[in-house]
Amino acid sequence: MQSTSHTTRRAKTVVAAALAGVAACGVLALQAAHASTSSGSAERTARTAGVARGSAAPYVVNHYGEENADNGRAERTPKNLVLSEFTSISGLHWKEWGTKEAVATGKVTGNWCLETCSDKPLKATVTLSDPKTVNGKKVFSAFTLKLAQGTGEYESEDLQGKHALATS
Structure with a gap:
């Protein structure tokens, strides 16, 4: 009976040690994942520090x-x-x-390109x-728009160069 009891205790000890090992691995994996997420978060913060x-x-x-159409x-x-x-x-991502x-960067539309860009807006970079x-x-008073493709010359709107931006 003692040997069965001893074997049972030994088996329980082995199982407990194995579970503790699995738990330790899980904790280490979580710590590694958190460190990876934290460093990714730090990278994102560094990239957006200019914002x-x-x-x-x-x-x-x-x-x-x-609600902003008249007064801004x-x-x-x-x-x-x-x-x-x-x-x-629209869809602005500030760098x-x-x-x-x-x-x-974002997607440009206008009443000057309804036939060509209403369904497929033009990719562009805007600088205020x-x-x-x-x-x-203190408000920005000018913008420059650089289209990803094309010159920016349209029949009713010239998107080249610097343009005035509403300030009120």
Whole structure:
């Protein structure tokens, strides 16, 4: 009976040791995964460090959306932006939002290209620049648009060069 009891205890000890080993491996795997996620998070933070949201960074006056159509709204890093009465850009991914300029990629549409770009917006990079103080707020007052393909010359809208941006 003692040998059966001893064998049972030994088996329980082996099983317990195995479970402890599995648990330790699981903890190590979780720690490794967390470290990997944390370093990825640090990389993302480093990549977006240029996207400032501090008080020194200018705003952009955005007329996007029915509620902002008439008066506009001062925003930083908007998802969608009205560039002019004819052109807007959506799905913005901001690479930089500094005190002198802001840069993002997105998809451009306008009433000048309804037949060609309403279903397939044009990929572009927009740069906001020339901050000015208007009504006590610093806002960007110009934009430059660089299309991924094409020159930006359209019958009713010239997208080349620097253009004025609404400031109120």
